[in-house]
Amino acid sequence: MPQFFISVKSYSKEKFASDLMAGLIVGIVALPLAIAFGIASGVTPEKGLFTAIIAGFIISFLGGNTVQIGGPTGAFIVIVYGIIQQYGIGGLAIATFLAGLMLVLMGVLKLGTVIKFIPYPIIVGFTSGIAVTIFSTQIKDLLGMDIDNIPSDFLAKWAVYFNHLNTIDWCTFAVGVVSILIIVGSAKITKKIPGSLIAIIVITIIAYILKSVFQIDGLETIGDRFTINAELPEIESLPITIESINLLFPSAFTIAILCAIESLLSAKVADGMTGARTNSNTELIAQGVANLTVPFFGGIPATGAIARTMTNINNGGRTPVAGMIHAVVLLLILLFLGDLTKHIPMACLAGVLVVVSYNMSEWRTFKDLLRGPKSDVAVLLTTFFLTVIFDLTIAIEIGLILAIFLFLKRIMDTTQVSVMKDKLILSEEPDSEGNEDGLTLKKGIEVYEIDGPFFFGIANKFDESMRIVGEKAKVRIIRMRKVPFMDSTGLHNLETLCIKSQKENIKVILSGVRPDVRMTLEKAGFYEIIGKDNICDNINIALAKANSFLDENNQ
Numbered sequence: 001m002p003q004f005f006i007s008v009k010s011y012s013k014e015k016f017a018s019d020l021m022a023g024l025i026v027g028i029v030a031l032p033l034a035i036a037f038g039i040a041s042g043v044t045p046e047k048g049l050f051t052a053i054i055a056g057f058i059i060s061f062l063g064g065n066t067v068q069i070g071g072p073t074g075a076f077i078v079i080v081y082g083i084i085q086q087y088g089i090g091g092l093a094i095a096t097f098l099a100g101l102m103l104v105l106m107g108v109l110k111l112g113t114v115i116k117f118i119p120y121p122i123i124v125g126f127t128s129g130i131a132v133t134i135f136s137t138q139i140k141d142l143l144g145m146d147i148d149n150i151p152s153d154f155l156a157k158w159a160v161y162f163n164h165l166n167t168i169d170w171c172t173f174a175v176g177v178v179s180i181l182i183i184v185g186s187a188k189i190t191k192k193i194p195g196s197l198i199a200i201i202v203i204t205i206i207a208y209i210l211k212s213v214f215q216i217d218g219l220e221t222i223g224d225r226f227t228i229n230a231e232l233p234e235i236e237s238l239p240i241t242i243e244s245i246n247l248l249f250p251s252a253f254t255i256a257i258l259c260a261i262e263s264l265l266s267a268k269v270a271d272g273m274t275g276a277r278t279n280s281n282t283e284l285i286a287q288g289v290a291n292l293t294v295p296f297f298g299g300i301p302a303t304g305a306i307a308r309t310m311t312n313i314n315n316g317g318r319t320p321v322a323g324m325i326h327a328v329v330l331l332l333i334l335l336f337l338g339d340l341t342k343h344i345p346m347a348c349l350a351g352v353l354v355v356v357s358y359n360m361s362e363w364r365t366f367k368d369l370l371r372g373p374k375s376d377v378a379v380l381l382t383t384f385f386l387t388v389i390f391d392l393t394i395a396i397e398i399g400l401i402l403a404i405f406l407f408l409k410r411i412m413d414t415t416q417v418s419v420m421k422d423k424l425i426l427s428e429e430p431d432s433e434g435n436e437d438g439l440t441l442k443k444g445i446e447v448y449e450i451d452g453p454f455f456f457g458i459a460n461k462f463d464e465s466m467r468i469v470g471e472k473a474k475v476r477i478i479r480m481r482k483v484p485f486m487d488s489t490g491l492h493n494l495e496t497l498c499i500k501s502q503k504e505n506i507k508v509i510l511s512g513v514r515p516d517v518r519m520t521l522e523k524a525g526f527y528e529i530i531g532k533d534n535i536c537d538n539i540n541i542a543l544a545k546a547n548s549f550l551d552e553n554n555q
């Protein structure tokens with residue numbers, strides 16, 4: 001159930017007044033960011049606004065969080081720009097649509113909680129990498145360089161910048177620096193009015209005076225580069241084919257993962273401030289529906305925006321109505337004041353995105369993680385450099401694979417397989433029946449204890465332990481009281497051991513099998529191999545059965 005329908009059951013005039021004020025403020029705050037993110041992503045300014053309006057309304061209306069504000073964000077700039085450069089606007093629309101389908105499926109399959117377990121070094125690595133990349137894309141507009149074509153490759157881009165240092169327009173550079181100073185300085189004076197809005201208003205007025213009164217033409221504005229269409233968007237068709245799906249699937253997957261991570265992180269932060277609880281799966285479905293819709297109106301990928309969500313909370317927004325009002329406010333601004341946006345200097349927008357990239361960089365967290373375990377540092381740096389130098393899609397895929405392998409290695413390192421032939425120590429064990437001195441094992445009995453999950457990684461370690469024992473036993477007791485689960489590889493190895501032991505006239509007894517593992521064994525038909533009587537509740541019963549077997553064989 002979306003939070004909107006839950007919230008309206010107890011809605012009141014007081015809540016509406018609070019949501020109305022928050023929605024107005026967030027709508028005004030979102031205006032320059034939507035324009036900046038749209039331009040930086042390689043589309044026209046109104047496409048960024050269309051995304052903020054349509055996706056913002058849908059995410060608030062269908063979402064699982066009460067205060068989440070949706071729209072275009074800085075995290076998507078790199079991937080969107082790359083898709084447009086390679087596949088065009090049509091390719092971006094298809095990738096966004098496919099990402100929306102993936103997000104809906106994630107929500108329907110209840111994968112919202114799983115997304116939260118993506119390792120923190122991966123998140124910081126590609127977030128910091130995106131920040132560096134965003135910063136690098138703004139150098140031309142910040143410095144007013146005269147460059148026709150900027151390469152998408154990071155290293156090639158900086159090589160072009162250095163080769164064109166002689167084309168810097170110092171008036172443009174001054175406007176960009178002043179914009180940054182206003183944004184940073186205003187945050188120390190007031191938290192209510194965002195610095196980006198103050199900077200754009202002040203700098204736009206100054207730029208207009210410089211151009212109209214002092215005839216300074218070097219200062220490029222949005223209107224010099226784009227034509228603002230202050231009207232409702234037309235519905236567009238998507239040229240979806242099997243070939244385009246195969247071609248754009250990796251990019252769509254990256255968009256979906258980015259959207260899921262950023263929206264759920266934003267929701268988690270919002271929950272910490274409001275005391276509410278987000279339904280992660282409902283939120284993913286809302287994000288999916290939003291990204292399914294915006295491509296038909298020329299929009300770009302959207303997700304939950306942390307900065308705008310925090311602005312909503314700080315200004316009194318407490319229900320999804322505030323987010324819906326914010327979308328309506330943006331629509332009204334576009335229709336009636338959209339023509340004024342053409343006077344905003346590109347250097348000012350570049351200054352806004354430079355501050356956004358700095359805030360995204362999380363350099364303090366990055367520095368702290370470098371002092372962590374080597375495996376985390378490896379994941380962090382790998383994800384970071386792949387994001388910066390190569391591609392965000394590659395960075396996420398390789399980062400996740402690397403994290404999975406490191407996780408499996410840690411599980412293997414913590415899971416132990418111990419072998420006992422002479423004496424079994426039972427102190428401080430729930431099935432020891434008070435025997436703290438241990439038990440002497442009769443000759444011919446071997447006890448193997450598995451401490452941890454018995455999955456494909458540990459199965460090989462168990463086989464190695466079996467091979468180094470030396471003289472063959474007559475009875476093998478496998479203690480499984482510390483095995484929380486068993487996968488098909490572990491089950492196969494155990495079956496192979498039992499069948500091989502039977503051929504060698506070695507009896508196998510299982511001890512302390514947990515209910516979940518016992519059920520797995522039963523479903524696999526393991527009782528037919530070993531016999532139900534040879535799966536014992538504790539080690540004492542298992543040892544008694546082993547001793548009885550030895551006595552019978554010795555007679």
